[in-house]
Each structure stands twice: as C-alpha cells, then as structure tokens.
Amino acid sequence: MINISSPAECCGCKTCVGVCPMNCIEMVEGTLGHLYPKVDLSKCSDCGLCESVCPMTGDISERANRQRFFAAFSVNPEMRKNGSSGGIFGTISEYLTDNGYRVYAAAFDKDLNLVTTCAESKDGLSCLFKSKYLICDNQDKFEEMKTRLQNGDKVFYCSSPCLVAAFKKFLGKEYDNLITADFICHGVPSLRFFKECMEFDRKKRYGGKKVLEYSFRVKKKNGATPHYFSVLLENGKRKTGYYFDSTFYAAFQKYISLRESCYECRFAKRNRVSDITLGDFHSVENYLSGINRFDGISSVIINTQKGQKIWDACNPMLSFFELDIEKLIADKVLFSGATGRPKETDGFIEVYEKDGVEGVYRKYLKSAFYLKNSFYYSLPSPVRRMIKNVKGLK
Ligand SMILES: Cc1cc2nc3c(=O)[nH]c(=O)nc-3n(C[C@H](O)[C@H](O)[C@H](O)COP(=O)(O)OP(=O)(O)OC[C@H]3O[C@@H](n4cnc5c(N)ncnc54)[C@H](O)[C@@H]3O)c2cc1C
Ligand code: SF4
Ligand code: SF4
Ligand code: SF4
Numbered sequence: 001m002i003n004i005s006s007p008a009e010c011c012g013c014k015t016c017v018g019v020c021p022m023n024c025i026e027m028v029e030g031t032l033g034h035l036y037p038k039v040d041l042s043k044c045s046d047c048g049l050c051e052s053v054c055p056m057t058g059d060i061s062e063r064a065n066r067q068r069f070f071a072a073f074s075v076n077p078e079m080r081k082n083g084s085s086g087g088i089f090g091t092i093s094e095y096l097t098d099n100g101y102r103v104y105a106a107a108f109d110k111d112l113n114l115v116t117t118c119a120e121s122k123d124g125l126s127c128l129f130k131s132k133y134l135i136c137d138n139q140d141k142f143e144e145m146k147t148r149l150q151n152g153d154k155v156f157y158c159s160s161p162c163l164v165a166a167f168k169k170f171l172g173k174e175y176d177n178l179i180t181a182d183f184i185c186h187g188v189p190s191l192r193f194f195k196e197c198m199e200f201d202r203k204k205r206y207g208g209k210k211v212l213e214y215s216f217r218v219k220k221k222n223g224a225t226p227h228y229f230s231v232l233l234e235n236g237k238r239k240t241g242y243y244f245d246s247t248f249y250a251a252f253q254k255y256i257s258l259r260e261s262c263y264e265c266r267f268a269k270r271n272r273v274s275d276i277t278l279g280d281f282h283s284v285e286n287y288l289s290g291i292n293r294f295d296g297i298s299s300v301i302i303n304t305q306k307g308q309k310i311w312d313a314c315n316p317m318l319s320f321f322e323l324d325i326e327k328l329i330a331d332k333v334l335f336s337g338a339t340g341r342p343k344e345t346d347g348f349i350e351v352y353e354k355d356g357v358e359g360v361y362r363k364y365l366k367s368a369f370y371l372k373n374s375f376y377y378s379l380p381s382p383v384r385r386m387i388k389n390v391k392g393l394k
Contacts (some may be wrong), residue, residue, distance in 0.1 A: 001039055001041075001044055001046055001048070001050060001051065002016050002025065002037055002039060002050040002051055002054060003039075004036055004037065006260070006261035007030055007031070007034065007036065007259070008260040008261050008264045009056055009142070009261070010036050010037065010056060010261060011055060011056060011162035011163075011166075011259065011261040011262075012034060012035050012036070012135055012259060012261070013036075013055060013138065013162060013163055013166040014027060014037075014053070014137070015053045015054065015138075015140060015142065015166045015167075015169070015170050016037050016049075016050035016051075016053060016054060017037060018138075018140065018142060018143065018170075019049045019050060019053050019170070020049065020050055021045070021049065022043045022044060022045055022047075023043075023310075024039055024040040024041075024043035024044050025037045025038070025039050025040075025050060026038055026040075029192065031349050031352075031353065032189070032192075032193055032257055032352060033190035033191065033193045033196075033258050034135075034259050034260070035190070037050075044316075046075070051164065052169070053113025053169045053170050054166075054169070055061060055162050055163075055166040055168075055169055055335075056162075056229040056261070056266065058169075060165065060266065060267065060269075060271050060273060067270070067301055067302060067303055067325055068270075068301070068302045068308070068322060068325065069299065069300070069301055069322065069323050069324070069325035069328055069334070070299075070300040070301075070302070070311075070320045070321065070323070071281050071284055071287065071288060071297055071298070071299065071300075071304075071320065071321045071323060072086050072088055072192065072297070072298050072317075072318050072319065072320035072321070072346055073085075073086030073087060073088070073295070073296055073297050073298060073318065073319055074086060074087035074088065074090065074091045074317060074318060075317060075318060075319050076091075076317065078333040079091060079094075080132065080295065080296045080354070081219050082126065082129045083129055083130065083296060083298070084130050084131040084216070084217040084226075084280070084296075084297050085217075085226075085278075085279070085280045085281065085297060085299075086281075086296050086297045086298030086300075087296060087298075088278050088298045088300055088318070089105070089128075089129065089131075089158055089181065089278060090125065090129050091122070091214060091266075091314050091317045092156075092181065092276070092310060093105070093119070093125050093128065093158070093319060094116055094122055094129075094299065094317075095123065095310070095314050095317070096154075096156045096179065096310070096312060097119065097121055097122045097125065097145060098122065099154070100154050101155060101156045101179070102118055102119070102120055102148060102153060102154065102155050102156070103118070103119040103124075103128065103156045104117070104118050104119075104141060104145055104156070104157045104158070104159075105117065105119075105124060105128040105131055105157070105158040105159065106114055106128065106136040106159065107127040107128050107132075108127070108132065108213070108214070109135065112194070112195065112198065112211070112213075113137065113191060114132050114134055114135070114136045114137060114191065114194075115136065115137045115138075115139055115141075115160070116136055116137070116138045116139065116141040117141070118141070118144070119280065126249075128158075130215060130217050131183075131216050132216060133188065133189065133216050133249070133252045134188055134189050134190065134191060134193075134194045134248075135162065135188040135189070135191060135259070136159060136160070136188075137191070138163065138166075138167075142167055142170050143164075145157060145167070145178075146170070149171070149175045149177055149178055152177060153177065153383055154177045154178075154179075155175075155177065155178050155179070156180075156181070157178065157179075157180050157181075157275045158176075158180070158181040158183075158278075159182065160183065160188065160267075161181060161183075161185055161187045161265075161267035161268075161272065161273050161274070161326040162185075162261070162265075162267055163269060164180050164181075164182045164273045164274050165273040167180075168180075168273060168333075179275050179276075179306060179307075179310060180273070180274040180275050180276075181274050181275065181276040181277070181278060181359065182267075182272065182273060182274040182276075182277050182278075183277065183278045183279055184268075184277060184278070184279030184280070184299065184334075184335075185262075185265070185267070185268070186255065186258075186262065186268075186338075186339045187255065187258035187259060187262030187263070187265070187339050188258060188259055188262060189248070189251065189252055189258060190255040190257075190259070192252075193248065193257055193294055193357075194248050196357045197246075197247040197248035197251070197357055198211045198214065198248070199357075200247050200357040200358065200361065201231075201246065201247050201248075204246070204247075204361075206231070206233055206239070209233040209234050209235050209237070210233065210234040211231045211232070211233060211234075212231075212232045212233065212234055213231065213232035213281065214231050214250065215227055215229060215230045215231075216230065217229075218230045218240055219294070219295070220240070220297060222294075223294045224294070224377045224384060225243070225294075225377060226244065226280065226282065226294060227228045227242070227243035227249065227253060228240055228241065228242060228243065228295070228366060229241060229243060229245075229246045229249050231246075241374070242377060244373055245263075246364075247357060247361055247365055249327060250365045251348075251360065251364070251365060254342060254344075254364070254365075255339050255341075255342055256342050256344060256348045256364065257348070258339065260287075262338065263338055263339055263340070263341040263345075264338055265338040265339070268333045268335070268337055268338045268339075269335050269337070270329065270334075272301065272303045274299070274303060274307075275302075275303055275304045275306045275307030275310070276300065276302060276303065276307040276310065276311065277299075277300070277301040277303060278298055278299070278300060278301075279296065279299035279300075279334075280297075280299065280300060281297045281299040283333055284297050287323055287328075287332075288321055288323075294320055299334070300320070301325070301334075304369035304370060319344050343362060347363075348360055348363075348364055351363050351364070
C-alpha cells in the first residue's frame, strides 16, 4: 500500500487513486494546496497495485540509444509564435494528427482547471499549445489512452516527465503505437494556488472582473523577456503584462510555490522517460549566432529510435541545428539537476497558511525587485545589454 512518509515522495499524479480496486484512496490537500494520497485503511485489501504504478519508485530505464540534441524552431511563424519556445510540440503534433495519431496534452477547461485533453484531429490542437505552469490533472485519461492503444489506435502523449513515467508504469508494457514527449521541467505549483491567485488579481488588478482565460509565455514583438502573460477578462478586455504583474506567475518565477517533489525531482537528469524531450534554449546566443531567443527557440533531445523517426519526418517543417550534447551537459546547460529549494520557501508557506495570497503578495511578491525589473524591461535593448554586462543580470 502507498505510504508517503514525506511530501517529496509524491508527484501528485493520482495514478494510485485510479488503479485502486477498493476505491479507498483519495487525494487530500497539503501545504500550498498540493494534493497527496490518503488511504482508507479499513477498506484496503493490501493488493499492492497502487505501489506498482507509482512513478516515484523503482529505476528509470536506461536509454540504449545515443541521444542527439537540436536547437530548433518551426519555419511557420504562426506555429513558432503559438509555442512557448520554438513551436516544436505544435509541429510534431500536426504531423502526427495528419498521420492518424490522437494527441493528449495539457489544456485549460472553461473553469481554468488544467486537464489532460485529447485532440482527435489538427483542429483540436491549439488549446494544447504553450506551457501552463501548474500541475495537470489526468482525470481518467490514462484509462482512455490505454484502451485506445490496446485497440491498435495511435496515441501521442506529451506531459511532464513524472506524468509520462506514471503513464508508462500504468501501461506496464511498451506499445509500438505510442509516442511520448516530455519537457525539461523545473516544477509545478498547485491548482488551488493558481485559482486563489486569479481571484486575488481579479480584485487587486482587474477592477473585480473575472479572469476567463490565462496564457503563459505570450510572445511580444521585440520582447525583452520570455515570460509575458495575457488574461482575457469577463468584460472582453485582454491584458498582457510582465510575469511579475501576475501574482501567480511572479511566485512561479521565484520557484517558491512548487511541489516538494520538484525540489528533489528524480526525473531531472539525462536518463529520460520519453521518446523526445523538449525545452527552452535560453543560452542559444552562446552557441549559435543570428538567433533572437525571444522569437522562440527550443532545445530538442531525441532519446529513442522512435523519436528519431518522428524527428526526421518533421524536418521539412523546421529550422534546426545539431549541437554536441556532451558539451551542453558539461556546460550545465542541460540536465543540471532539480530546482534548488529557495531559502524563503518555508517562510512563504507559513505566511500563505496564515494570511493566504494577500499575505505572500505583500511579503514576497510586491518587492522592489519587481519594480526595478519593470523599469529595466522598459529600457531599449542595447541599454539593457550594457546593464546586464555590468551587473551580471539575466
Ligand atoms: C511546468 C513546466 C515547467 C517547465 N520548465 C522548464 C525549464 O525549467 N526549462 C526548460 O528548458 N523548459 C521548461 N519547460 C518547457 C518549456 O516551457 C516549453 O514547453 C518547451 O520549450 C516546448 O516548447 P514548444 O514551443 O515546443 O511547445 P509548447 O507549445 O510550449 O508545448 C508544450 C507542451 O507541454 C504540454 N504542457 C504544458 N503545460 C503542461 C503541464 N503543466 N503539465 C503537462 N503538460 C503540459 C502542452 O500541452 C504541450 O503539449 C517547462 C514546461 C512546463 C509545463
Ligand atoms: S493496496 Fe490495493 S486496495 Fe490498498 S490502497 Fe493500494 S490499491 Fe487500494
Ligand atoms: S506519485 Fe502518484 S502514484 Fe505515487 S503516491 Fe503520489 S499520486 Fe500516488
Ligand atoms: S519537477 Fe519533477 S516532480 Fe515536479 S512536475 Fe516536473 S517532473 Fe514532476
């Protein structure tokens, strides 16, 4: 039976809940609204199924193939704009839907819950594009994908490494008709924290108007940061801003609201769970000239033969450059380990438990740092570059 002795031992995938034949596991809230399983011992038959699917135990299988690294972006400007970085997920998923695959990835529903969602065709893909920086709920999609795979249907699943690992354990065997992609992941806050921040911003920043849609990683022409957001309010107005003008995004960028499992992530390493791994390539200028990283450029790591086949097929839709993966690892650009737990995290949790979002906003998120950054980002880029060189800013 699942037995979590520390919050870092659970990534919140809920796979144990779904497989329990006695329906005796429920998810309950811990700190910062993160969910953890709780077993009703009076009903448990000690069958061990929950443990067998948990992605947080056992080895992560070694990849026999030589991994390859590409810096890449879509040659379709619209696709590139609609991705968080280079629009690689969109490019691959369009190719796969054209070739009979169902695409499962993360989308917001109408109530701003982040859920694994299926695109049956190309038309359904756009809601899956872009990173959403919070935990994604799989609901009953693992079961649905498994049934499809068993029926011989083709499935492409893209998610965080822990959720892909959970799905693979849930399946219990390899399927030729399954392709998986994960991303270089530094962690996720909870849905409750996200919703509370939306409510806080409704009152504080949006004159009481509810947030109907929220987008991370919005690209702005001549943008000075990869982290702009946009909201659609109930009065039909759309607002775009720097991440530090969104309470949730500001906390995320400080790495202060993440799950404890993210600070000790067992998947933040070279050994990947998926066929293809996607990420940003913020330091591209150190390796390739003439590319503006704010237009969007991805890191793409091909982990398996299956991944290589899809990559080759997508090549005509991409601009790409192969780089030496060993050098990137040596330079600590890739796979440099789990996110460090900021020293303010305990204080942040304490204030949040006592005074909620209002409290953490006042103490941690409304700081001079953000005001300074706001000023910094309003400067023309040559001036920013000069300051950056002198001050060592990011
Ligand atoms: C929580 C999170 C943390 C990340 N941290 C890093 C990082 O530290 N370093 C780095 O290089 N890259 C990170 N990324 C990846 C990066 O943001 C881009 O997603 C990646 O560069 C691919 O960009 P793209 O333009 O090809 O695809 P995109 O259009 O951005 O597609 C991203 C894919 O991920 C899925 N997805 C989005 N959010 C979630 C979620 N919360 N859970 C599960 N699936 C999701 C989408 O549905 C889509 O399939 C992170 C992504 C997420 C979601
Ligand atoms: S051991 Fe079996 S019955 Fe008990 S909680 Fe786990 S899955 Fe459910
Ligand atoms: S990681 Fe997933 S399967 Fe394991 S205990 Fe947590 S919710 Fe259950
Ligand atoms: S950092 Fe690790 S544990 Fe956290 S969401 Fe990402 S893959 Fe899962």
